[in-house]
Amino acid sequence: MKNVERGQLMKKHKTSKNKGNLLLTIYFMIIVILCLTTFSIFYFKEKFLSIGNSNISDYEQYNKHYVLITNNRDTAFWEVVYESAKEEAKKDSAYIEYMGKDLSINYDIKQYLRIAIDCDVDGIIIEGDESDEVARLIDEAEEKGIRVVTVLKDSLKSNRQSFIGINNYTLGQLYGQQVLEIQDKNTKRILVLMNSNDSVTNQNIIYSSIKETIRNEPQKSKSLQIDNIMVNNENVFSSEEAIRDIIMDEAISPDIMICLSGVDTQCAYQAVVDHNKVGIINILGYYSTSDILTAVQKKIIHSTILIDASQMGSLAVQALNDSIKGNRVSEYLPVDIELITLANVDSYMEKIDEGK
Amino acid sequence: MKQVIGFFRDKWYKATIRIKLVCIFMFTCSIIFIVNIFMYLNINTTIDKINEVYISNVNLNELSSALANVQNNMTEYLTTKSSQSLQEYYSSLQEFNEILNTLNTTITDSNILLMEKNIKNMSKTYLEITKETMQAKRGRNVEKYKNYYDKATDLYSYINMYINSLNNEQFRHNSENYKKLLISLGYLEKSATIVLGAVMIVSICMVYMLTYSVTNPLIDLAKSADEIAKGNLEIDLIEVKTLDEVGIVSKAFNQMILSIREYIDKIRINLEAQNKMKEKELIMESHLKDAQLKYLQAQINPHFLFNTLNAGAQLAMMEDAEKTCLFIENMADFFRYNIKKINEDATLAEEIKLVDNYIYILNVRFSGELNFEKIIDESLLKTNVPSMILQPIVENAVNYGIRDIEWEGKIRLKIFKEDNQIYICIEDNGIGIEESKIRSIMNGEIIESDLAKNSNGIGLGNVIRRLRLYYNREDVFEIKSSGRNQGTEVIIHIPYAKDI
Numbered sequence: 143m144k145n146v147e148r149g150q151l152m153k154k155h156k157t158s159k160n161k162g163n164l165l166l167t168i169y170f171m172i173i174v175i176l177c178l179t180t181f182s183i184f185y186f187k188e189k190f191l192s193i194g195n196s197n198i199s200d201y202e203q204y205n206k207h208y209v210l211i212t213n214n215r216d217t218a219f220w221e222v223v224y225e226s227a228k229e230e231a232k233k234d235s236a237y238i239e240y241m242g243k244d245l246s247i248n249y250d251i252k253q254y255l256r257i258a259i260d261c262d263v264d265g266i267i268i269e270g271d272e273s274d275e276v277a278r279l280i281d282e283a284e285e286k287g288i289r290v291v292t293v294l295k296d297s298l299k300s301n302r303q304s305f306i307g308i309n310n311y312t313l314g315q316l317y318g319q320q321v322l323e324i325q326d327k328n329t330k331r332i333l334v335l336m337n338s339n340d341s342v343t344n345q346n347i348i349y350s351s352i353k354e355t356i357r358n359e360p361q362k363s364k365s366l367q368i369d370n371i372m373v374n375n376e377n378v379f380s381s382e383e384a385i386r387d388i389i390m391d392e393a394i395s396p397d398i399m400i401c402l403s404g405v406d407t408q409c410a411y412q413a414v415v416d417h418n419k420v421g422i423i424n425i426l427g428y429y430s431t432s433d434i435l436t437a438v439q440k441k442i443i444h445s446t447i448l449i450d451a452s453q454m455g456s457l458a459v460q461a462l463n464d465s466i467k468g469n470r471v472s473e474y475l476p477v478d479i480e481l482i483t484l485a486n487v488d489s490y491m492e493k494i495d496e497g498k
Numbered sequence: 499m500k501q502v503i504g505f506f507r508d509k510w511y512k513a514t515i516r517i518k519l520v521c522i523f524m525f526t527c528s529i530i531f532i533v534n535i536f537m538y539l540n541i542n543t544t545i546d547k548i549n550e551v552y553i554s555n556v557n558l559n560e561l562s563s564a565l566a567n568v569q570n571n572m573t574e575y576l577t578t579k580s581s582q583s584l585q586e587y588y589s590s591l592q593e594f595n596e597i598l599n600t601l602n603t604t605i606t607d608s609n610i611l612l613m614e615k616n617i618k619n620m621s622k623t624y625l626e627i628t629k630e631t632m633q634a635k636r637g638r639n640v641e642k643y644k645n646y647y648d649k650a651t652d653l654y655s656y657i658n659m660y661i662n663s664l665n666n667e668q669f670r671h672n673s674e675n676y677k678k679l680l681i682s683l684g685y686l687e688k689s690a691t692i693v694l695g696a697v698m699i700v701s702i703c704m705v706y707m708l709t710y711s712v713t714n715p716l717i718d719l720a721k722s723a724d725e726i727a728k729g730n731l732e733i734d735l736i737e738v739k740t741l742d743e744v745g746i747v748s749k750a751f752n753q754m755i756l757s758i759r760e761y762i763d764k765i766r767i768n769l770e771a772q773n774k775m776k777e778k779e780l781i782m783e784s785h786l787k788d789a790q791l792k793y794l795q796a797q798i799n800p801h802f803l804f805n806t807l808n809a810g811a812q813l814a815m816m817e818d819a820e821k822t823c824l825f826i827e828n829m830a831d832f833f834r835y836n837i838k839k840i841n842e843d844a845t846l847a848e849e850i851k852l853v854d855n856y857i858y859i860l861n862v863r864f865s866g867e868l869n870f871e872k873i874i875d876e877s878l879l880k881t882n883v884p885s886m887i888l889q890p891i892v893e894n895a896v897n898y899g900i901r902d903i904e905w906e907g908k909i910r911l912k913i914f915k916e917d918n919q920i921y922i923c924i925e926d927n928g929i930g931i932e933e934s935k936i937r938s939i940m941n942g943e944i945i946e947s948d949l950a951k952n953s954n955g956i957g958l959g960n961v962i963r964r965l966r967l968y969y970n971r972e973d974v975f976e977i978k979s980s981g982r983n984q985g986t987e988v989i990i991h992i993p994y995a996k997d998i
Contacts, residue, residue, distance in 0.1 A: 202606060203606055237605050243609070246659065257620065262623070
């Protein structure tokens with residue numbers, strides 16, 4: 143009897159202990175839930191408040207508004223220019239807008255220039271051309287008090303403050319030297335591809351410089367035939383079609399092809415690969431996207447020219463800043479160019495990867 | 499902290515079941531309600547934010563339409579030169595200006611704000627040009643106003659393009675925000691669902707636990723009731739912790755158990771008291787009977803009488819009074835038999851001898867008036883019978899039958915065997931007995947006050963009872979009387995046992 147009683151007593155004790163435990167668990171859970179709820183309330187309030195209309199206070203403010211106007215080709219190159227320009231501009235509390243980036247319609251340089259003038263910006267960095275209209279617009283801007291500098295291509299007739307670009311003559315020399323290196327007894331034709339889009343003057347300077355450099359070594363260049371061909375850019379895709387025609391046509395297909403723009407270089411090497419002319423047609427390219435560098439590595443392109451785009455950007459901004467402050471700015475600011483061949487392509491590839 | 503818990507626990511125990519259930523329900527409902535309200539509020543905020551997000555697009559549309567109005571009105575004026583179009587031009591101009599003033603002018607690194615600045619500046623230029631155009635029109639300078647009109651139209655298309663692009667930008671930006679909001683909403687929904695689920699589980703646990711405190715007492719009560727039903731009243735009383743309805747029932751139940759126990763005790767005590775009383779009565783009776791017996795015995799000490807009579811017989815012998823001696827010896831034998839056979843059975847022979855003794859004594863008393871005849875089967879003399887059955891009957895016959903009669907009294911004793919039964923008949927020719935008296939004698943209704951009349955204190959009733967007890971039969975005794983003055987016959991029939 144006593145055992146039974148004791149057993150009953152213990153059971154009672156156990157159940158009350160169990161109940162105590164359960165009670166504690168419940169209290170704990172209630173507290174956890176309250177914490178969860180409160181936390182989620184605050185968390186979401188915060189999240190919600192962060193979303194919404196952009197307040198002016200959320201962004202940095204600047205004093206000057208610059209604009210970068212380019213044509214829309216070689217956008218990778220101009221991106222680099224823009225980024226370095228932006229960095230440089232920040233130092234002087236100026237913001238550069240890349241005109242046309244967010245616009246739904248693509249305009250040409252004249253239209254962008256018109257817009258920029260009407261927007262009453264503080265400074266314009268423009269990829270110039272030879273047309274009178276552009277020159278006139280630049281003059282109008284200058285009259286309105288907007289400072290203008292040209293990059294890569296110059297508008298000589300205008301009153302622009304400065305030109306930042308490469309020395310075409312030096313470029314031609316580089317190309318010429320390359321030709322002399324590549325050429326052997328089988329080399330006959332050398333073709334320089336020119337664009338009706340780009341500055342004819344500039345391209346002519348390059349072309350004559352190439353010719354001069356090559357002809358300076360009469361032994362090597364005796365049997366060489368140097369020509370240029372103008373690709374008429376009626377539409378955006380003309381270069382690709384033109385290059386294809388050139389390669390396909392045996393009569394005019396060259397041994398060495400010199401391209402004066404990044405797009406042309408890319409079209410050329412693609413066409414050469416497609417039509418199995420690797421090694422038969424040598425390409426001297428322009429610019430340095432990773433595709434082109436890879437092509438140099440694969441020996442599809444012999445060499446290419448690298449323009450220091452970031453230097454160009456920062457120099458342009460410096461020139462603008464100086465001119466706005468009223469300082470004297472030099473007429474011409476040179477930008478470094480470098481030749482990329484199989485020898486140094488790897489280190490440049492690394493640089494690009496790092497940059498990424 | 500413990501005090502607070504203790505305080506609440508006390509309150510909980512004192513509350514009625516109704517209040518408890520209402521509390522539990524309200525608690526869970528209020529938690530669910532709160533979570534719902536929270537969700538609802540946040541969803542509302544989300545929707546408001548979404549509205550905010552797209553309001554920028556709405557504003558731009560207004561700007562665009564205002565600009566269109568200005569251009570159209572200007573064109574109209576240039577076409578018609580009506581005053582109405584002039585008025586409308588000015589009003590749309592004002593409207594446009596108003597909206598323009600809301601646009602941003604600071605230079606920031608947000609492309610949207612920058613676009614607004616551009617639009618504003620371009621619009622300012624545009625408005626200047628339109629002003630010039632209108633002036634030129636009024637001044638009738640056709641060349642000039644055509645020029646300016648072209649400029650204005652160009653600029654108008656650029657501005658429109660900008661506004662559209664800005665619209666798209668805003669839309670894209672807003673869509674991103676919208677996506678973020680949707681994701682937040684999704685998280686909100688998930689977390690709310692989880693919270694709700696957890697709350698539900700906790701509520702169910704709480705309800706389970708709290709109803710525990712409601713149903714446990716009931717279960718205990720049922721168990722106790724079962725125990726009592728089995729007859730075990732010594733169970734522990736139920737522990738009453740709460741003061742609600744169930745607590746009251748438990749208290750009542752405990753009270754009931756105590757009352758039952760008390761009641762049972764009382765009954766037991768009563769019963770014991772009653773038993774004691776009965777015992778006392780019985781003891782009293784037996785003492786009384788004892789006393790009666792002793793009293794009776796005290797009246798006649800047979801040993802004394804017997805010894806005295808023997809002495810008297812000796813005396814008579816010594817005085818040569820032979821008849822006296824014989825008489826006294828008969829008396830001695832009579833009383834000796836009394837003493838000797840009070841607890842033993844006797845043979846028929848002994849009984850007959852006693853009867854002879856008795857008759858002799860009576861004859862001396864009544865000087866030979868008593869005529870006694872015996873017809874006995876000699877083979878039955880050794881039969882065992884209870885002692886003192888014949889003499890009382892004969893005495894009865896003498897006392898009631900033959901006394902006070904005018905003719906000669908005769909008593910006949912017959913003992914014979916018939917059909918395996920022994921018949922003992924005692925006949926007299928006296929006054930007989932009435933039927934009713936026979937019946938009352940046979941029923942044992944004889945008044946024992948007649949005891950005084952008997953010589954040895956043993957009445958007919960006693961004889962009948964003892965015979966019935968001895969032979970375990972009711973029909974062992976029989977009294978016959980033909981009528982008044984016709985005499986009486988008493989018959990005893992006992993079974994015949996061969997092995998004596």
